[in-house]
Amino acid sequence: MPSNVRTNWAGNYSYKAPHLHEPTDLQEVQRLVQTLPKQKALGSRHCFNDIADSPEHQVSLKNLKEVNLDTENKTITVQAGARYGDFCESLHQQGLALHNLASLPHITVAGACATATHGSGVKNGNLATAVKQVELITPSGEFVTIGRDHVDYPAVVVGLGAFGIITRVTLDIQDTYDVEQYVFQDMPLSSVENNFMEVMSAGYSVSLFTNWLNKSISEVWVKRRSDQSYNSLGTDFFGATAAKRNLHPIADLSAEACTEQLGVPGPxxxxxxxxxxxxxxxxxxxLQSEYFVPMENAVEAILALERMREEINPHLMITEVRTIAKDGFWMSPCFNQNSVAIHFTWKQHPQEVMALLPKIERELSGFNVRPHWGKLFTISKQTLTERYPMSGEFKKLATMYDPDGKFMNRYLNQNLF
Ligand SMILES: Cc1cc2nc3c(=O)[nH]c(=O)nc-3n(C[C@H](O)[C@H](O)[C@H](O)COP(=O)(O)OP(=O)(O)OC[C@H]3O[C@@H](n4cnc5c(N)ncnc54)[C@H](O)[C@@H]3O)c2cc1C
Structure with missing residues (x-):
């Protein structure tokens, strides 16, 4: 592979944009936006598809990572190159916290919010719901600030990179808190059937992991805030047994990379x-795919996928099930619906996985299923347009911001425009 080939984090996609720019100040970003005819912002490259690609230029803000805390108004403003992992520890040291995080801290705030990246928790909205305002450079080169009270806010924050280059994101913060993480093993699938909401509400953030075999949830991760009160979990949690050591979601892998478990409180x-x-x-x-269905359809959707276990399992590393509270972002998979996200970490079997996705999507089609924008899916543009009731308004607004299509790419054309 020639050394100038740039790939996404997983290495399954090579960006086609021949030029990468890494400006060191905002004036340079503004000049690039004004002068480059076709371009796209590039975050930390954690998407699994070509959403961050452009036929001509990519602009990475990785050199712009300034962070400013406003303790009086309880907000933090980060430049768009900042990854969550760059500032969360220092935020905690100053007695402050975010409401939620994704499964990894390695992603940029701007890139994560642009695709409605989420963690888990029946009452927790996705990461974009913490956005108080964004500053962006629009295709004409103008700096614009869009706050919660701005009419364009529900479109621009989860904007799929279509409105320009976001330069700063301001997030709501709260007093810091500790979390205790408990892992349970081998929960019978019948507990999901009979007690789904009780299981998913047992902590501030709960994840189920399964390989779909043996009618079993291999691991249940329950994350509880130390400042909230809960019923005791005990050692038998809906038929699952408390783990006696730290585990990786894929039980065969070393837990060295994983955050501390066994109920040890930590930030x-x-x-x-x-x-x-x-x-x-x-x-x-x-590879990864993820599908969102309304909370009330969670059990039926999980059981439908369980019936596909023989087809899914040979290509699967692990599935994770999480919950996300509804939000008002037009292109968020959780727009107006409390949701369950069913995620697949696939082996790098691209052909087999791409052949399997339409079958999974067909199984879930009765549930208004929406895909994660940053992962692999094959749902058609027509169906996506139907499933996102505000997609017409989104397209209209994006075209007003970007009449010459500077920020258009194959992905947006294929899936939306
Ligand atoms: C190991 C792994 C674990 C993951 N876990 C989760 C998870 O727990 N939950 C979840 O929901 N997702 C998860 N994801 C997916 C990931 O969070 C999303 O794909 C996210 O969008 C990646 O952010 P990024 O900074 O890498 O953005 P990129 O992939 O670089 O870009 C994504 C989009 O954001 C746009 N963008 C980036 N920066 C800007 C900017 N400054 N201005 C305007 N647009 C911008 C890009 O143009 C592109 O459209 C995971 C991915 C991996 C690889």
Whole structure:
């Protein structure tokens, strides 16, 4: 492979944009936005598809990572190159916290919010719900600030990179808190059937992991805030047994990369993500897909997928099931619906996985299923348009911001425009 080939984090996609720019100040970003005819912002490259690609230029803000805390208004403002892992520890040291994080801290705030990246928790909205305002450079080169009270806010924050280059994101923060993480093994699938909401509500953030075999949830990760009160979990949690050592979600892998478990209290940023900042998250060489269905359809959707276990399992590393509270972002998979996200970490079997996805999508089609924008899916543009009731407004607004299509790419054309 020639050395100038740049890939995404998983290595399954090579960016086609021949030019990468890494500006060192905002004036340079503004000049690039004004002068480059076709371009796209590039975050930390953790998407599994070509959402961050451009036919001509990519602009990475990785050199712009300034962080400013406003303790009076309880907000933090980060430049768009900042990854969650760059500032969460210092935020905690100053007595402050975010409401939630994804499974890994390695992603940029701007890139994560652009695709509605989420963690888990029946009452927790995705990471974009913490956004108080964004500053962006629009295709004409103008700096614009869009706050919660701005009419364009529900479109621009989860904007799929279509509105320009976001330069700063301001997030709501709260007083810091500790989290205790408990892992249980081998929960019978019948507990999901009979007690889904009780299981998923047993902590501030709960994840189920399964390989779909043996009618079993191989691991249940329950993350509880130390400042909230809960019923005791005991050692038998809906038929699952408390783990006696730290585990990786894929039980055969070393737990060295994973955040501390066994109920040891620790700061939020070091418990809510499954993976620690200094380590490779997840498995590394992998593919990912994720599908969101309304909470009320969770059990039926899980059982439908369980019936596909023989087809799914040979290509699967692990499935994770999480919950996300509804939000108002037009292109969020959780727009107006409390959701369950069913995630697949696949082996790098691209052909087999791409052949399997339409079958999975067909099984889930009765549940208004929406895909994760940053992962692999094959749902058609027409169906996506139907499933996102505000997609017409989104397209209209994006075209107003970007009439010449500077920020258009194959991905947006294929899936939306
Ligand atoms: C190991 C692993 C674990 C993951 N875990 C989770 C998880 O727990 N939950 C979840 O929901 N997702 C998860 N993901 C997916 C990931 O969070 C998303 O794909 C996220 O969008 C990646 O952010 P990024 O910074 O890498 O952005 P990129 O992949 O670089 O870009 C994503 C999009 O954001 C846009 N963008 C980036 N920066 C800017 C900017 N400054 N201005 C405007 N647009 C911008 C890009 O143009 C592109 O459209 C995971 C991915 C991996 C590889």
């Amino acid at each position: 939020w940023y070091n418990r809510i993500p499954h993976f620690k900042m200094g380590f490779t998250p997840s498995a590394g060489a992998e």
